[in-house]
Amino acid sequence: MGEPGFVRNRGDKEAHARFPLGRAFACAGCGIRHAFATQRNMRIHAAVAVAAVVLGVVLGIDAPSWAAVVLCIAGVMAAECANTAIEAVVDLVTDDYAELARVAKDCAAGAVYLMAIGAVAVGAIVYGARALALLGL
């Protein structure tokens, strides 16, 4: 991950070394690509997101509904990125079984599941209400 020769360590921060905004975005992009490449769940979230967008277009949902759908898609994927980050830090610290490692990874996974459950609920409300309206019910 990251470009060779491209680091920003604690010494750089203490010296207030300049860190171009473009580099910061590039780092974020690296993180997102890493999550896609290594996490099957991230690819599943992306497939569900595409299906949700297609369904939104087909059903013709309104602007506030789109806002809720987009926020849910971003929220689930952001949670998966954070989960991936926590897993990486835990694995960096220990290869051995450790109760705190288990707690950290389980809680990180729990955050993704909570966000996903919320997204499913929002989808049921948004698409369900629109489908009922189209059916004249």
Ligand SMILES: Nc1ncnc2c1ncn2[C@@H]1O[C@H](COP(=O)(O)OP(=O)(O)OP(=O)(O)O)[C@@H](O)[C@H]1O
């Ligand atoms: N070092 C460890 N010590 C204790 N338990 C661990 C450790 N590493 C992993 N586990 C347990 O195994 C589970 C799966 O961990 P793993 O690193 O394989 O994540 P994963 O399968 O990629 O999870 P996710 O589906 O959330 O991305 C954790 O939720 C935790 O319960």
